[in-house]
Amino acid sequence: MSDGISKSMAHQRHAKLAVAEMQALVTDGVPLAAYLGCRVLSLDYGTASLCLPFRPELLRPGGTISGPAMMTLADVAIWSAVLSMLGPVALAVTTDLTFHFLKKPPPGDLLAHARTLQLGRRLAIADCTITAASDPRPLAHAVGTYALPERD
């Protein structure tokens, strides 16, 4: 199934913006993501990988990473996966986001992998899986919609 999705989106095409361009959009455009230190690792046409480096400030009592930190990471990862197909159109805005928290995230770096499920003329839909850097089992899943600016 996932292979079908990836193949159908990928087409061997390149991302329409560079990692450094996307990083600049994140850092300038989402102050909370900048504060948290979200880092864009890689972009392909339709997919994006980001990292949230561990900092003690991310912890909540019990020693797990707080939900809003993961939500911020997923939001930015999904935005990156959409912009990888559109180029640097900062004006795409989130219209909905759904999160499922699967396991309590242990202290440590988090990875987010997002993929575009559908790119339409007016809407793009993408999902994201968050894992620990050291363990491929999913800790959180997000899916959401972006409203796209008018294009030619």
Place this chain on the structure above:
Amino acid sequence: MSDGISKSMAHQRHAKLAVAEMQALVTDGVPLAAYLGCRVLSLDYGTASLCLPFRPELLRPGGTISGPAMMTLADVAIWSAVLSMLGPVALAVTTDLTFHFLKKPPPGDLLAHARTLQLGRRLAIADCTITAASDPRPLAHAVGTYALPERD
């Protein structure tokens, strides 16, 4: 990413119920799914594939398959993916479901592929992708939670 998920759930283990047992649960337990003709195709430990055979009654004006028919298919597919890890515990109940409709589904058979993202003691979370039988591009995506009965 998806490979990580699949591998971490699969462990080369067998589904804890047979296709015919799951089909009986669907037919007896979800009257709308029985009316629509949802068919269980295959089960592995943590995943399930189902089919919704085409019937003209599924169409809405414009010639696409109606949303509630796809929602019913996805609900039953997610339930099947969860029970593949638990066995025939009819009492698992849905607590939330989120759908994204990606493309208008053309008239024709639909396939649903569901996978368990997390099986906990009290909750299971799974997602599902619906495609046309003849095209691997996703038409709809669903993700949801099941509350599990107490186990030993």
Place this chain on the structure above:
Amino acid sequence: MSDGISKSMAHQRHAKLAVAEMQALVTDGVPLAAYLGCRVLSLDYGTASLCLPFRPELLRPGGTISGPAMMTLADVAIWSAVLSMLGPVALAVTTDLTFHFLKKPPPGDLLAHARTLQLGRRLAIADCTITAASDPRPLAHAVGTYALPERD
């Protein structure tokens, strides 16, 4: 809070289509809703009330009403609340729907009350609460987005 929402949407304006027009759209446009017998009770500008009359076919083992029947009712109620502000534009399509199932619904008639949270140029967002006809406590909650056709 809810008062703020209702007042801000309502403006003492009338629904832009009649109950009988909306009923015809439901009956003709959503075959599953017609099969289930969903009935439009009332429309105001921004809100809609619908009924799902009880039938034994709606039950699942355990004697509760099946999830897909409630999802179909909520989908149609949200569509009605959006069209109450737009008039009979059959082409509005659901892009996402999120359901939370709160209590097991006892056998009996169900009521759905939907309200538009936001009507934009391209998207409308609405939610819906389902109750038993005889008890005001919510049994299910749904929220979703409709993509609107181009308007002048």
Place this chain on the structure above:
Amino acid sequence: MSDGISKSMAHQRHAKLAVAEMQALVTDGVPLAAYLGCRVLSLDYGTASLCLPFRPELLRPGGTISGPAMMTLADVAIWSAVLSMLGPVALAVTTDLTFHFLKKPPPGDLLAHARTLQLGRRLAIADCTITAASDPRPLAHAVGTYALPERD
């Protein structure tokens, strides 16, 4: 409809923890909410009102308040509405959250009003509406589930 919900939850009962206790849980338990300055305004049995005071750091390009700031506010408001019925059980954890972003939030203080839709033995479900402090029209809506620790 909303009246039915509020009345059925409220029963003229008092919140099971004080505003200052809830504020301490937020400040100590959700580092991002503390950084943002989320403030608990009032609690009743089943409902909670919170404020996110405006700070220029919350803005994103275009002069609107960033999505993750609103998500953090809503998460904490929903948690507060649930704990108002349970008392200070820090261990309730979010299992899912769905956000709809309705309008771009203008620079200024934001208010969040959350209400518990259902309190079960193992799960609680609540929703939240965010508005500007100066305008009752909703800017964002959230709904989610909390898994509750075992109780006697």
